[in-house]
Amino acid sequence: MLQRFLSPSVLAGISGLELVAKTVVEGFVAGLHRSPDFGFSQEFAEYRAYSEGDDLRHVDWNVFARTERAYLKRYRGETNTLVTVLLDASASMGFGTHGVKKIDYARFLCASIFYLAIHQQRDGAGIIVFDDEVRNFVPPSTRHGQLYRLLHALEGAEPRARTDFARPFVHFQQFLRRRGVVVVVSDFYEDPVKVVRTMEPLRFRGSEVLLFHVLDPGEIEPRLDGPALLIDMETGGSLEVSPEYAASEYRAKIDAHIAGLRDRSKAAGMDYFLLDTSRPLDEALREYLSLRAGRM
Amino acid sequence: MGFLAPWFLAGLAALALPVYIHLLRQHRAQPMRFSSLMFFERRLQSSVRHRRLRHLLLFALRAALVALLVLAFANPYMDRPVAVAGAGSRLTVIAVDNSFSMRAGGRLEKAKSEAQGLIATLPAGAPAQVLSFGSSVQVLTQPVTDRGELQAAVASIEAGDARSSYAELARVLRGLAASARRPLEVHLFSDMQRSSLPASFAELELPAGVRMKAHPAASSRVENWTVESVTAPHRVYDPSKVRVQAVVAGYGTPAAKRRISLVVGGRVLESREVEAPASGRAAVEFTRLEMPHGWAEAEVRLEPADALPEDDRYRFALERLEPQRILLVHEAGRSRAAFYVKSALEAAAGAAYGVDVATPEQCAGISPGRFAAVILSDAGTLPESFVRELREYVRAGGGLLIAAGSGAAARRLLPVAAGRVLSVRYAGREEERFLSAGAVDAAHPVLARVNRLEGVKFFQTAVLETDGGRVLARLSDQSPLLVEQKLGAGRILLFASTLDNLWNDFPLRASFVPFIEQAAHYLAGVADSPPAYVVDSFFELRAASEPASSLEVFDPGRKRVLSLAESATARSIALARQGFYEVRRANGRRELVAVNTDRRESDLEVLSADAISLWQGAGQGAAEGGSESETARVSLWWYVMLGVALLSLAESVVGARYLGKEKTP
Numbered sequence: 004m005l006q007r008f009l010s011p012s013v014l015a016g017i018s019g020l021e022l023v024a025k026t027v028v029e030g031f032v033a034g035l036h037r038s039p040d041f042g043f044s045q046e047f048a049e050y051r052a053y054s055e056g057d058d059l060r061h062v063d064w065n066v067f068a069r070t071e072r073a074y075l076k077r078y079r080g081e082t083n084t085l086v087t088v089l090l091d092a093s094a095s096m097g098f099g100t101h102g103v104k105k106i107d108y109a110r111f112l113c114a115s116i117f118y119l120a121i122h123q124q125r126d127g128a129g130i131i132v133f134d135d136e137v138r139n140f141v142p143p144s145t146r147h148g149q150l151y152r153l154l155h156a157l158e159g160a161e162p163r164a165r166t167d168f169a170r171p172f173v174h175f176q177q178f179l180r181r182r183g184v185v186v187v188v189s190d191f192y193e194d195p196v197k198v199v200r201t202m203e204p205l206r207f208r209g210s211e212v213l214l215f216h217v218l219d220p221g222e223i224e225p226r227l228d229g230p231a232l233l234i235d236m237e238t239g240g241s242l243e244v245s246p247e248y249a250a251s252e253y254r255a256k257i258d259a260h261i262a263g264l265r266d267r268s269k270a271a272g273m274d275y276f277l278l279d280t281s282r283p284l285d286e287a288l289r290e291y292l293s294l295r296a297g298r299m
Numbered sequence: 300m301g302f303l304a305p306w307f308l309a310g311l312a313a314l315a316l317p318v319y320i321h322l323l324r325q326h327r328a329q330p331m332r333f334s335s336l337m338f339f340e341r342r343l344q345s346s347v348r349h350r351r352l353r354h355l356l357l358f359a360l361r362a363a364l365v366a367l368l369v370l371a372f373a374n375p376y377m378d379r380p381v382a383v384a385g386a387g388s389r390l391t392v393i394a395v396d397n398s399f400s401m402r403a404g405g406r407l408e409k410a411k412s413e414a415q416g417l418i419a420t421l422p423a424g425a426p427a428q429v430l431s432f433g434s435s436v437q438v439l440t441q442p443v444t445d446r447g448e449l450q451a452a453v454a455s456i457e458a459g460d461a462r463s464s465y466a467e468l469a470r471v472l473r474g475l476a477a478s479a480r481r482p483l484e485v486h487l488f489s490d491m492q493r494s495s496l497p498a499s500f501a502e503l504e505l506p507a508g509v510r511m512k513a514h515p516a517a518s519s520r521v522e523n524w525t526v527e528s529v530t531a532p533h534r535v536y537d538p539s540k541v542r543v544q545a546v547v548a549g550y551g552t553p554a555a556k557r558r559i560s561l562v563v564g565g566r567v568l569e570s571r572e573v574e575a576p577a578s579g580r581a582a583v584e585f586t587r588l589e590m591p592h593g594w595a596e597a598e599v600r601l602e603p604a605d606a607l608p609e610d611d612r613y614r615f616a617l618e619r620l621e622p623q624r625i626l627l628v629h630e631a632g633r634s635r636a637a638f639y640v641k642s643a644l645e646a647a648a649g650a651a652y653g654v655d656v657a658t659p660e661q662c663a664g665i666s667p668g669r670f671a672a673v674i675l676s677d678a679g680t681l682p683e684s685f686v687r688e689l690r691e692y693v694r695a696g697g698g699l700l701i702a703a704g705s706g707a708a709a710r711r712l713l714p715v716a717a718g719r720v721l722s723v724r725y726a727g728r729e730e731e732r733f734l735s736a737g738a739v740d741a742a743h744p745v746l747a748r749v750n751r752l753e754g755v756k757f758f759q760t761a762v763l764e765t766d767g768g769r770v771l772a773r774l775s776d777q778s779p780l781l782v783e784q785k786l787g788a789g790r791i792l793l794f795a796s797t798l799d800n801l802w803n804d805f806p807l808r809a810s811f812v813p814f815i816e817q818a819a820h821y822l823a824g825v826a827d828s829p830p831a832y833v834v835d836s837f838f839e840l841r842a843a844s845e846p847a848s849s850l851e852v853f854d855p856g857r858k859r860v861l862s863l864a865e866s867a868t869a870r871s872i873a874l875a876r877q878g879f880y881e882v883r884r885a886n887g888r889r890e891l892v893a894v895n896t897d898r899r900e901s902d903l904e905v906l907s908a909d910a911i912s913l914w915q916g917a918g919q920g921a922a923e924g925g926s927e928s929e930t931a932r933v934s935l936w937w938y939v940m941l942g943v944a945l946l947s948l949a950e951s952v953v954g955a956r957y958l959g960k961e962k963t964p
Contacts, residue, residue, distance in 0.1 A: 098334035105334070192335040222334055233333040241330070242339050256338040 050074040085127045085143040085183030086120045088113050089175065090160055093134040094237045095190055097162035100221030101281055108280040109188045109217050110157045112287055116186060117153045119288065121145070127183075128153060132160045135167035137174040143183065165237045166192050168201040175205070182209040191216050192237070195263040199271045212273040216264060220281045223257060225249040300377040300935075307372035313365050321358035357957060360950040367943045375935040389482045390442055391427040392475065393417065393449070396489030396516070397456050398433040398463030399834070399877075399900040403490070403523065403607040406516040407458045410488035413514050414453045417486055418446055428475075429453055433461030434835050436471040442479070460609075460834045460877045462897040463489065465914075466497035469505060476506045485511040491906040494899040503914050507932055511915045517905050520551045521606050525901035526559075526599050526613035527580065533830045535588065536622045536651045543585040545599040545613065550902040553577050558602040561585040563617065564595045592619045594891045596879050610901045614879060615830040616891035622653045623671035623823055628678040630706055631658040635799035636676035639806035640815055647816035651825070659685075667692035671823035676798050677704030681714055690715050694787030698822020703761035704797040716784055716791045717766040724760050724778070733758050736780060739772045745792065745821050746771055746781070748813035755810065759802040761795045768793065790822060831893040837871045838892050840882065848885040855879055855894070 053062060053073035061075045090113055096106040113130065120126040129143030130153050141149075141156045166189065179185060185205050191198055191214070198214075206212050227246040234241045244253075261277060268275040278287050302308065393414050401407040414429075421427055426442040429452040439452040468487075476483050485505075489495075491513060497503065505511060527548040535541050543561055554577045560570040568587055575581040585599075594616060601611040625644070627637050637656045644652045657665060659678050662685040667673050673689060675681075681689075693699050693715060701713055708723045726733045736752035746752075752772065760774060768784040774795070782793040796802045805811050832838060840850060849867050852860040855878020861869055874880060880892040 095334035098332070190334065192337050219334070225333075227331075229329065232330040233336060233339065234330060235336040236332050236334055238336070240336060242336050244339055248339075252340075253338050260338065 049077045051077055085129065085181055086116065087129045087131065087143050087179055087183060087185050088116060089185065089187040089189070090130060090132045090157070091134065091166055091187075091189030091191075092132050092138060092160040092162050093164055093166040093190075093192075094162050095166065095192055096217070098190075098219055098222065098236060099280065100219055103280050104162075105190055105217045105219055105280055106160065106162045108278070108284075109215075110160065112188060112215065112217075112278070112284055113157055113186075114154060115284055115288055117150055119292070121150045129178075130156050131171075131175065131178060132156060133171040133174075134162075134164040135170055136164075137171045140174075140178055142178065143181075166190070168193055168198055172201045172204075179205060179208075179210065184211045184213065186213045186215060188215045188217060190218060190222075191260075191264055195260065195267045198264065199267040199273070202268075202273060203271050206272050212268075214264070214268050214273055214275045215287060216261065216275065216277045218261075218277065218279060220279055223254075223279065225253060300375060303374035303376060303934075305373055307369060307374075310369035310372060311366065313369065314362055317358055317361040317365060321354050321361075354957075357950070357953050360946055360953060364943065364946040364950055367939055367946060371936060371939045371943060375939065376932050377935060378932055389425070389484050390479050391417075391421060391425060392430060392472070392483055392485045393427060393453065394430045394432060394436075394468060394472075394485060394487050394489075395453060395456050396433070396463050396487075397431045397459045398492070398495070399458070399460050399609070399896045400463065400490055400492050400607070400903055401516065402458045402609055403521055403903055404517070406490045407456070410490075410514070410516040411453050411456060413516075414486070414488050415450055417514075418449045418453065421446065421449075430468075430471070431456045432463065432468045432471075433459045434464050434467065435461070436468055460875070460894075460896050462835070462900050463492060463495040464497070465495050466502040469503045472509060472511075473504075473506050476509050482508040482510065485509060487511060487513045488516060489513070490517040490903070491515045491911060492900070492902070493904045493906050494902045496906070496910075500913075505914075513911050513915060515905065515911070517903070520905060521903045522552045523550045523607050523610070523901050523903050524548070524552060524557060524575075524601055524605050525550070525607075525610040525898055526601050527898050527901075529599050529613045529615050529831065531597070531615050531617065531830050533616070533618065533828050534651065534825070535590065535617055535619045538588045538590060538619070541588045543588060543597075543599070544582060545585070546580055546582050547573060547575055547601060548580045548898070548901070549575050549578055551578060551904065554579075557581075559583050560600045560602065561588070561597070562600055563588065563590050563597040567600075588617075590617060590619050592621070594618050594889060596891060596893070607901065607903070609877070610896055610898065613831070613895055614877070614893040616879065616893040617830065618891075620651075622651055624669065625652050625654050625672050625674060625819060625823075626665065626667060626670040627654050627656050627674040627676060628659060628662055628681070629656065629676040630679045631660070633677070633799070635801065635806075636702065636797060639800070639811065640674060640676070640798055643806075643812045643815035644819060646812050652819050652823075667697060668695075670697075671825075672698040672700065672819055674700045674702070674798070675714065676702045677706045678714070679706045680710065686714050690786070693789035693791060696788040696824065698790050698792075698824065700792045700794065700818055700822060702794045702796065702798045703763065704802060705759075708761050713763075713793065715786070716793055717786075718768065718782075718784075718793065719764050721762040721764050724762055724776075726758050731775075732756075734760060734774045734776060737773045737775045737777060740770075743771050743783075745814065745817045748817060749810040752780075752805075752808075752810055755803060755805045755808050757796050757803040757805075759796065763793060763795050765793065792818060792822065831895055832874050834874060834877055834894055834896050836874055836894075838874055838880070838882075839871045841870055850885060851883040853881040853883075 050063065050066070051074065053075055057075055061077075062073050063076050066072070066074045090109060092106065096109065097104055099105060099107070117128045117130075120128045125145060127143040127145040128149065130139070130141045131137060132139040139156050139159060141152050185202075187202065202212050202214070227244065227249050230243060230245050232241050233244050265275045265277070276287060395407075395410055395414055397407060401410065418427065424444050426444050427449055428442045429439040429449055431437045431439055439455070440448055443449065472483065472485060525548055527546045529546075530544040532541055545559060545561075547557060547559060549555070552575070554575065556572055556574050558570060558572055561568045568589060569585045571583045571585070573581040573583050590597075595618075596614065597617050598612045598614045604611055627640055629636050634656070637654065641654045641656075644654060652671065655670070659681045663682040665685065667685075667689050673692070689699065699715060701707075701716055703713065703720055705723065707713060708720045711719050713719060724734075733756035735757065736755060739746055739749070739751045741747060741751060757774060757780075760778065760780070763779050763782060765779060765782045765784065768779075768782040770779045770782050771792075772779075772781040774780045778795070779793075780795050782795075784791040784793065796805070798806065800806050805814075840852070841848075850861075851866060852872055854860050855876050860872055860880070872880075874892065874894045877894050877896050880894060882890040882892060884890070
């Protein structure tokens with residue numbers, strides 16, 4: 004029932020990223036409970052007899068009432084990690100053809116990941132907003148109020164300038180010294196070789212790298228009514244394009260770009276996931292959680 | 300090649316429009332922001348090239364369309380040499396005027412003799428054709444080379460009574476020139492009467508290749524007297540009240556005394572001397588008209604005779620009838636309406652009707668069939684037997700006028716007629732003081748001469764609810780004032796007020812007399828026909844609704860006009876000759892129709908030499924310079940319009956294909 008609220012166009016109507024994240028995550032988790040395929044987080048594992056020194060908070064008092072013996076409830080997966088989101092806020096992320104811009108979709112995704120990490124999994128979470136340089140950095144933390152700091156950073160991430168992975172990466176290396184999960188959210192208008200080469204050092208240090216490739220349906224399948232003069236949102240350059248070209252040659256090139264990014268990232272041990280901004284967020288969250296579960 | 304309206308070529312500037320649409324506007328692509336041009340290449344797309352090619356085809360079609368439209372307005376033509384040349388190929392047309400005026404002074408004989416002379420001088424083998432014309436043109440021969448046939452045709456021409464029309468002759472010559480496809484040489488033998496010219500000289504235009512030569516049968520004006528018009532009733536009921544007025548006109552005449560006589564049935568009833576001014580008119584009135592019952596041929600005769608004696612008599616037909624009776628029923632003690640109706644019918648010209656007055660009680664023994672019409676002037680309760688007879692009388696074709704007053708309003712129901720009185724409306728001081736007539740159907744015979752009932756004040760009116768009647772007049776509050784209903788073959792008129800001066804002041808107004816007179820004529824079925832017709836007019840033999848019955852028509856020469864089949868079906872006849880036509884109907888009724896010539900033929904003034912030469916030159920503009928170099932101007936307008944139609948079609952097809960492709964994603 005709540006699945007329908009995960010539609011990006013519905014989320015765009017909700018003011019406040021926290022509420023968006025809460026709506027997404029709780030709807031998503033509620034869906035998970037009905038699914039037999041997934042189990043994670045505070046999942047019940049077994050009972051253990053109480054011994055001195057154990058935390059009384061974990062005693063199952065219902066069992067004690069029936070048996071007059073103290074047992075502790077044991078749970079699975081109580082590990083913590085650091086989740087750092089690298090959010091591309093270049094001008095091209097401001098593109099959108101059906102009500103939700105790519106930057107908005109990315110914001111919803113990041114907010115949901117933060118909510119999930121902080122509220123559900125007690126992970127530390129941080130964000131780096133970049134375009135051709137680092138614009139904002141919130142170091143990963145589990146401190147109280149961290150979610151609001153992150154959401155504030157997301158609110159301030161307005162698209163501008165160009166995408167450049169190479170220049171801000173110097174800073175990434177400074178900020179990402181600890182192992183953890185690195186989530187890159189971008190439209191990756193860059194050579195796949197360059198992207199992967201930039202991110203590889205993170206992988207080498209032991210971090211899990213997840214690439215979320217955010218694209219608008221209008222970028223995957225552009226539909227032009229007639230000849231159009233396209234203006235590049237990052238460079239300001241223009242080009243006259245015919246509908247036939249957009250339907251044939253452009254499609255082939257973007258498909259090749261996506262395939263190249265997917266293949267090279269997998270080859271480098273990174274996870275890659277293509278996000279269509281017209282599709283619900285839960286697919287992206289599933290991808291994130293499956294990765295997170297693998298880390299446990 | 301040239302253009303009849305070359306200034307329209309300035310419209311070629313409109314070619315800038317397709318140029319703008321295709322060469323300037325087309326390449327302005329819609330700007331659109333896109334995330335990245337990383338996957339687009341800077342090169343001309345093949346599809347764009349294709350579209351531009353298609354655009355060029357569309358552009359060419361549209362530009363050609365505009366250019367052809369401008370050419371169509373400029374009306375192009377080309378001079379084409381006339382196919383044949385030489386005397387042998389030219390068609391000689393001999394047109395002889397046989398109108399009424401040609402009777403004067405042996406003009407027709409002179410014209411025929413000159414025409415015969417011309418035929419004798421025609422070169423051997425040269426084709427010629429003979430026409431005669433009055434108000435219409437008769438083709439007497441086809442183009443032939445046989446002189447004997449041509450001369451016989453000319454010899455057979457007789458003087459007619461019609462008015463000559465040069466415009467009609469020019470129209471036929473234009474048609475002849477178009478069909479003959481060879482130059483025409485027209486020889487016109489006419490008295491060149493000035494009154495035969497049309498209102499516009501353009502109607503005399505002759506096409507290129509037609510050369511005309513006039514042979515005037517009269518060189519100067521001839522004095523002529525005529526009886527121009529006569530005013531007399533068609534039906535005479537009381538001869539002592541009939542006045543016959545005649546107008547005598549002189550054309551080119553000096554001041555003179557003329558003797559005018561009224562002749563009825565061959566007997567001179569009265570003669571007067573009138574003094575007419577030079578080229579002027581004089582009127583004379585005859586008051587003594589004695590004639591027996593039935594039809595009589597009458598005429599006003601002018602003496603002494605002049606050069607054209609046939610127009611010195613003006614014929615008209617008279618029918619002496621007994622005055623018809625009209626029954627007027629009114630409530631006992633309310634005789635005002637009878638007084639006014641009687642007075643109106645007596646005052647009307649002709650005194651055609653006498654009025655019998657009765658009260659409802661007296662109606663029991665009266666048969667309505669004896670009367671030409673019945674008037675119920677707010678009659679009270681009528682005897683049942685009379686109402687029944689009255690209904691049968693109307694069904695059989697009788698006429699009934701019902702004036703609704705307080706009596707009818709009290710009973711609500713109207714006798715015989717369909718409908719009832721809803722209420723009585725009083726004009727009072729609290730609202731309007733009186734009602735007046737609003738919409739009046741002046742085309743209806745009853746209301747044709749009442750001057751729209753102007754000034755008549757209605758103080759009380761009956762509000763009528765009529766069932767399917769035709770409202771002829773309404774009051775100012777839009778309620779019906781006069782309604783006509785049909786019942787069988789008869790007519791009923793419902794008047795929503797009274798015929799006395801209690802409910803209105805209608806009887807005190809001048810329009811009351813013609814109203815009553817025309818209503819009586821209408822209800823009695825008396826048609827208002829003129830006493831005389833003009834040659835070439837039509838006489839209606841029977842109305843479209845009348846059942847077919849055999850009738851006979853005799854012309855002034857006592858010859859039958861209609862064939863056996865026509866006598867049962869013909870609805871009208873053309874009155875081609877002056878004199879008296881006689882119509883004999885199947886029921887034994889006889890009718891006389893008097894026909895006179897158009898008096899414009901009596902003015903024998905001839906055209907000036909300048910006017911004749913102007914007409915002769917009208918068709919020779921392109922034909923001057925000898926037969927070898929004659930050319931005909933051929934308009935290319937139709938070809939250009941055909942091109943415009945074809946281009947429009949092609950443009951629609953190409954444009955629809957292009958647009959269809961554009962809209963398909």
